[in-house]
Amino acid sequence: MSLVSQDAEPRVNLLRRLVRRPGRTAAEVTALLVAAVVAFPLYWMVLSAFKPAGEIESSEPRPWTAAPTLDSFRRVFGQQDFGRYFLNSVVVAVAVVIASAFIAFLAATAVTRFRFRLRTTLLIMFLVAQMVPVEALTIPLFFVMRDLGQLNTLWSLILPHIAFSLPFAIWMLRGFVKGVPEALEEAAYIDGASRARFLWQILFPLVLPGLVATSVFSFISAWNDFLFAKSFIISDISRSTLPMALLVFYKPDDPDWGGVMAVSTVMTIPVLVFFVLVQRRLVSGLGGAVKD
């Protein structure tokens, strides 16, 4: 008897709370439902990657699989040079992230801490540069790369991506550098710190959350790109990147859905891992960037 009442007590309380706060319960149910809808495409992607071919191409798709298999992944990894594509993608993305974070940090410090002529003009240029349709610039960039003899090399992917991710990165980082009180800088100089020392040992750690947030953007743009890869890597397919590998399986008339979903999974997971790792800093970082 006592056992039952002990068990029932919290449940009654819970019910009472639910009745008292119908707004919050409704909100929480909505939040969970939206989360399910938003996550569904990703779930379906991973699920389809593990489904045997017969189940994917069935007119009665089911939200589970009776016989998970690695067939699609085997087909993908068995594809010639897939490891190479993966490696190329990683090299391009990492190079872009490091280089653009480094340059953006210095540039953002320069435009916030120093007053110089054309400073406002420069800032407006950064904003304008973000407006430029990258796809339209592919045309002249193609000729630039050809003249530099960089077609079919990874440089033809790395350099444009650095250039295109910088304006946004500088624009965002500006807010973080601004947030560091100038008194701190003066105090550091009074204590005898050199400019370089202040930059790397005091300012850098303080704006690190901002750098992480901007790095996410440059990483994504480099990792996701398929336009430059499609346009600049024209004949040497050993320099190709992952999105190109995906297109091998995606033929408009008869797509190999299992293969497409497997490549998609392989492509998405590194970004997801990266996101989850920086999640906390990203949220606080975005908050900081827009607060100013």
Next chain:
Amino acid sequence: MVLGGFLAYPIYQLGLISVFHYTQAQVSGGEPTTFEGFGNYSALFSDGQFWEVLLATVVFAAACVVSTLAVGCALAVLLTRVRAVPRLALMLAALGAWATPAITGSTVWLFLFDADFGPVNRVLGLGDHSWTYGRFSAFFLVLLEVVWCSFPFVMVTVYAGIRAVPAEVLEAAALDGASQWRIWRSVLAPMLRPILVVVTIQSVIWDFKVFTQIYVMTGGGGIAGQNLVLNVYAYQKAFASSQYSLGAAIGVVMLLILLAVTLVYLRLLRRQGEEL
């Protein structure tokens, strides 16, 4: 320097190419390039398809921006009303959608809405209705994908902004008997205005330049080019039919339109008395 080299120079070249007659023959050096002045532009402006594509781009981008902002803001407010577990669930799902590369997002959504094997038609009982066949349903499908992958940025940013609003302000409003909608409209929205301006401008820039989704989901612009937007149109003109100068001219037009948007944005910032 990198910026100068890889942004300014191509923009200059873009302008240059757009005033020359530049096709495959000139690229391979078979024929000398000839100066056309504004010939490419007049050819473009007298082409009915260009105007149609321009209209489609503006309407499509506007629809994307409005839906993304509405969904993002609504969910950001929702996030502040729930406890940790549902919040984490929604946050993780949104981060997942955000992290998904545009090209994989496009193929996955296509597969979800596939006429033969997709679960959506199955659930809705639509048989083998093809979503990419009709002009509007194809645009609608792309819109769904674009909203799916771009609302997280708005949601996370606005949520971070709301969290920065002091709790006392909201409590005071609630004590004064303000409704939820009233609080949002009269208290939160004005305080969040700088953030809202930033996410709106970013969304406009991104959605006006949607490329991958259209290119992949409608197979390069849909049946007979019915789903073309300016960006894809420029690319097709330049690389598929080798009319590099026409493609470049379209690029210049896009740039000018976005520049106009930026100027309006800067005006607004100025009027608020903010310094860059």
